[in-house]
Amino acid sequence: MQSGMAKRTYRGSCHCKKLTFEADLDLTHGTGKCNCSYCWKVRGWTIGIKPDAFRLLSGKESAREYGFREGSDNHHVFCGACGVRVYTYGHIEQIGGDYVSVSLAALDDLSTEELMDAPIRFMNGRDDDWFHVPSDTRHL
Numbered sequence: 733m734q735s736g737m738a739k740r741t742y743r744g745s746c747h748c749k750k751l752t753f754e755a756d757l758d759l760t761h762g763t764g765k766c767n768c769s770y771c772w773k774v775r776g777w778t779i780g781i782k783p784d785a786f787r788l789l790s791g792k793e794s795a796r797e798y799g800f801r802e803g804s805d806n807h808h809v810f811c812g813a814c815g816v817r818v819y820t821y822g823h824i825e826q827i828g829g830d831y832v833s834v835s836l837a838a839l840d841d842l843s844t845e846e847l848m849d850a851p852i853r854f855m856n857g858r859d860d861d862w863f864h865v866p867s868d869t870r871h872l
Contacts, residue, residue, distance in 0.1 A: 738758045738760040739756055739758040740758075741754055741757075742756075742839045742840075742841055742842055743841050744835075744838040744839040746791070746794075747811070748811060748813050750791040750814070751790065751795055751818050752788075752790045753786065753787060753818065753819070753834075754789060755787070755832070755839075756785040757781060759779065759847075759850040761851075762779075762851040763777060763851065763852050764776075764777070764780065764833075765852055765853075765855070765872040766854070766856075766862075766872070767854075767858045767866050767869075767871075767872055768857025769800075769857075770808065771857060774817055776835065777835070777852075778820070778833040778836060779833070780831050780833045780834075781831070781833075782828075782830065782831065783821065783830050791811065794812050795809050795811065796810055796811070796812040797810075804822070805822040805823045806822040806824075807820060807822055808820045816838065818834070818835055818838040819832055819838070820832070820833040821833070826862075826863075854872060
């Protein structure tokens with residue numbers, strides 16, 4: 733842990749451990765759940781960081797990418813062997829440019845207590861209204 737900050741380096745991986753990574757995260761800044769069609773299907777619970785806070789340690793050759801919107805700069809990265817999505821990267825000007833969104837489920841050393849203490853921000857991606865909470869969040 734870095735001195736005086738809640739930021740800490742976490743390690744993560746896909747299920748078969750071919751993709752491994754490190755990410756410097758401050759969970760007190762909040763996590764995100766979205767209701768867009770992709771997040772709905774993968775039950776996405778993520779945390780967004782700047783690219784320099786993310787390091788892919790192994791498995792680049794096993795990584796596969798999926799992007800579903802024409803003109804979108806979102807690249808969902810998953811393992812070609814086990815299929816587990818570990819992160820998304822891209823560029824969205826409205827959130828400050830380049831980003832990496834780490835799947836919290838892929839973190840190997842995140843305790844249940846830390847996860848439950850992390851604030852959650854809900855996003856209404858289904859209606860392309862990303863900066864507002866959806867009318868119902870019980871299912872997210």
